[in-house]
């Protein structure tokens with residue numbers, strides 16, 4: 035049994051980590067922390083956890099001391115000091131935020147407005163999207179867990195890009211997110227009457243996930259890829275639907291495309307390639323670590339369309355973080371994550 039701790043357990047990602055860790059056969063929840071709810075049981079914050087996790091929220095320091103692996107589910111900008119402390123104490127650190135995701139500090143400065151205080155930690159860290167970069171993750175102690183859009187879009191496009199089946203210019207990612215993606219804090223645009231019965235885009239072609247997706251896609255393609263990314267807010271709790279468009283390379287057929295995706299993902303438990311004629315749907319991946327992908331070609335306009343669906347809180351956050359924990363501790367990657375999505 036390894037000991038797992040969650041810093042920021044009272045947020046949505048932290049609470050989801052607690053839920054998933056409670057069913058993990060090789061990890062026990064050792065400690066949780068909060069600033070606002072210190073000294074209070076987590077079940078007071080989330081009544082659904084009553085008698086299941088009445089653990090008291092402690093301090094960040096207690097989590098580090100009592101854990102072999104520390105998950106940070108904090109707002110961006112708060113992870114660097116914590117990572118340093120974990121690294122010095124030989125703990126595995128898995129960051130659900132963005133502080134270690136971008137390779138270039140200039141990109142981080144531009145999109146997040148911070149600096150890399152400990153460059154050596156960034157050198158030691160790895161971008162942990164297992165289905166694309168698995169081998170680089172093994173043996174690492176600082177893991178940058180991708181976010182929801184930045185999981186859904188690269189997984190949808192990677193095999194087509196890697197095999198040169200689509201053109202690198204003009205890729206569009208049109209994405210929809212459930213409201214839990216915005217976290218637990220209250221804001222006007224996530225207020226029920228403002229959101230319900232509506233659907234709107236936000237941060238059009240200016241969202242800070244853009245450089246992160248481009249980083250993954252460029253690595254896979256072997257040269258710089260730029261995309262246009264437009265996120266939308268959906269009036270549902272969970273889910274990311276990523277509809278990605280690209281111009282096909284001349285002459286590419288659906289059979290070639292399907293072969294490339296089967297070769298890339300055929301052995302991946304968490305990626306479900308849907309049969310032709312079905313479309314990925316956020317309803318079918320809720321509460322699971324699955325990423326459903328459907329492939330489509332518009333022969334009239336020579337356009338490839340890949341649609342992926344994930345649960346933003348699971349494959350887009352806590353589930354993927356536990357998948358990464360499994361990977362670095364040498365457990366089967368699916369341990370504790372064979373979550374059956376509800377049918378309706």
Ligand SMILES: NC(=O)C1=CN([C@@H]2O[C@H](COP(=O)(O)OP(=O)(O)OC[C@H]3O[C@@H](n4cnc5c(N)ncnc54)[C@H](OP(=O)(O)O)[C@@H]3O)[C@@H](O)[C@H]2O)C=CC1
Nearest residue numbers: 042044045046047068069070107108131181215217218351
């Ligand atoms: N929600 C999602 O779908 C996804 C989120 N993420 C990332 O995960 C991280 C957490 O997101 P999410 O759970 O949604 O956010 P929430 O706003 O729901 O939770 C934030 C957590 O951070 C804690 N916190 C806030 N400010 C501070 C502070 N100054 N010092 C210490 N703790 C603090 C809060 O604790 P308290 O108030 O109790 O002290 C709370 O537990 C973010 O980096 C986010 O980008 C990644 C992928 C998907």
Ligand SMILES: CC(=O)N[C@@H](CCC(=O)OP(=O)(O)O)C(=O)O
Nearest residue numbers: 130131132181182183211215216
């Ligand atoms: C609906 C909503 O607001 N979603 C969040 C993304 C949540 C997420 O993936 O968090 P990371 O920033 O850690 O990747 C957003 O658009 O910023």
